Amino acid sequence: MANRQDSHHHAHIVGWGMAVPDHVLTNGELTALVDTSDEWIRQRTGIAERHIAAEGETTSNLSLRAAQAALEVADLDPSHLDLIIVATVTPDHIFPATACLVQDALGAKKAAAFDLSAGCSGFVYSLSLAADLLAADRYRNALVIGAETLSRITDWTDRSTCVLFGDGAGAVVLQASYASGGILSSVLGADGSGGDLLILPAGGSAHPATAETVSNRQHFIQMQGQQVFRFATRIIAEASRQVLDQAGLKVEDVSLFVPHQANDRIIQAAARALGVSEDRVFSNLEHYGNTSAASIPIALCEAIEQGKVKRDDLIVCAGFGAGLTWAATAIRWSLPLPVPAPSRRMTVWRWLHYRWARYRSWWRRLWRKIDAHLFQILYDQDGRRKRRGRDV
Numbered sequence: 001m002a003n004r005q006d007s008h009h010h011a012h013i014v015g016w017g018m019a020v021p022d023h024v025l026t027n028g029e030l031t032a033l034v035d036t037s038d039e040w041i042r043q044r045t046g047i048a049e050r051h052i053a054a055e056g057e058t059t060s061n062l063s064l065r066a067a068q069a070a071l072e073v074a075d076l077d078p079s080h081l082d083l084i085i086v087a088t089v090t091p092d093h094i095f096p097a098t099a100c101l102v103q104d105a106l107g108a109k110k111a112a113a114f115d116l117s118a119g120c121s122g123f124v125y126s127l128s129l130a131a132d133l134l135a136a137d138r139y140r141n142a143l144v145i146g147a148e149t150l151s152r153i154t155d156w157t158d159r160s161t162c163v164l165f166g167d168g169a170g171a172v173v174l175q176a177s178y179a180s181g182g183i184l185s186s187v188l189g190a191d192g193s194g195g196d197l198l199i200l201p202a203g204g205s206a207h208p209a210t211a212e213t214v215s216n217r218q219h220f221i222q223m224q225g226q227q228v229f230r231f232a233t234r235i236i237a238e239a240s241r242q243v244l245d246q247a248g249l250k251v252e253d254v255s256l257f258v259p260h261q262a263n264d265r266i267i268q269a270a271a272r273a274l275g276v277s278e279d280r281v282f283s284n285l286e287h288y289g290n291t292s293a294a295s296i297p298i299a300l301c302e303a304i305e306q307g308k309v310k311r312d313d314l315i316v317c318a319g320f321g322a323g324l325t326w327a328a329t330a331i332r333w334s335l336p337l338p339v340p341a342p343s344r345r346m347t348v349w350r351w352l353h354y355r356w357a358r359y360r361s362w363w364r365r366l367w368r369k370i371d372a373h374l375f376q377i378l379y380d381q382d383g384r385r386k387r388r389g390r391d392v
């Protein structure tokens with residue numbers, strides 16, 4: 001980590017990982033579902049293929065795999081995690097939070113856990129929040145995940161949306177340290193007047209699920225693509241400039257932009273507006289499509305893997321999405337790369353820990369049943385201890 005020490009804490013990314021489903025759906029295969037073509041999708045979006053979750057593969061499964069990979073890089077014991085945030089618009093359930101399912105599966109027994117919903121900006125929102133909590137000395141280790149199974153809320157009969165989305169998860173481990181660098185600044189924003197431009201209309205309190213909402217296809221993503229497009233091209237450049245201003249830096253200082261991967265034309269327009277050359281903008285949209293909250297952490301993982309990140313580099317991540325929301329963060333990369341392999345002892349320990357976590361979860365469920373049974377025997381309806389023998 002960077003040598004310079006400050007008198008207060010900074011949040012540093014010390015681990016990262018990603019997970020995508022094995023199944024790949026190509027543009028060619030989509031032509032069998034809707035009236036579209038490989039040429040149209042590539043030209044208008046830059047997408048060639050996307051990963052689609054298999055039956056039984058969920059947002060929590062993908063989150064868990066990405067989290068385990070990130071903990072491996074960080075070489076961290078999962079029980080040392082203080083906080084888990086899952087940014088998602090496709091949680092396993094409306095409640096409990098997907099973060100709680102991940103917390104249980106990781107055996108992160110002292111971690112607080114919750115989901116954050118900010119559309120495609122969710123990961124940067126979560127990263128910023130976790131970084132502030134670490135900088136405020138509230139926590140030492142946080143796990144921030146962006147994960148989606150958008151295929152579950154995609155209308156596979158609507159060609160204007162179904163060609164865009166994919167499934168996946170990306171995670172980072174944040175650690176508090178006195179070393180300077182790490183997350184330097186963040187900008188978060190929202191404009192709820194655009195909420196209807198990108199919406200899952202039913203399933204919430206406004207339109208609970210009914211036979212009618214199902215037959216009207218209101219449980220699928222609805223989007224005004226062109227309006228979102230216009231908003232996105234403006235806001236990525238604006239938020240990136242603001243976050244750099246806040247950190248006292250300039251566009252020229254940035255080594256790599258990692259924008260939300262929604263559409264190559266949006267990425268290029270934002271790069272032009274910022275005056276950044278293509279080689280400083282990361283894009284992997286071609287192979288994943290738009291994975292919403294997962295897109296930035298997946299892109300960050302691949303940028304690191306491809307050697308595009310070095311110690312002391314300045315990275316700017318910027319996202320936009322449903323809400324409407326936007327978020328940008330400036331990161332001074334503080335870890336030397338490549339990271340040394342995790343210690344064998346810790347890898348074995350984590351392997352054992354995950355198995356123990358499964359047993360622990362099973363035991364806690366069982367104990368809850370036994371406890372409920374004992375309670376019924378020993379206590380009355382008002383929670384008062386039942387008396388032995390007969391009242392006189």
Ligand code: ACO
Nearest residue numbers: 036040119120159160163225226228229262263292321322
């Ligand atoms: N295949 C072939 N033709 C298509 C398809 C398709 N898949 N989709 C639309 N078309 C047609 C339209 O019907 C229209 O035909 P018409 O001229 O005969 O009416 C024509 O192509 C042009 O349609 P537009 O909507 O104007 O196409 P545009 O160039 O705007 O591209 C797109 C559409 C790709 C959706 C673009 O607007 C976009 O990327 N918007 C931003 C989306 C986004 O970034 N969402 C992010 C948030 S996701 C989240 O938060 C979960």
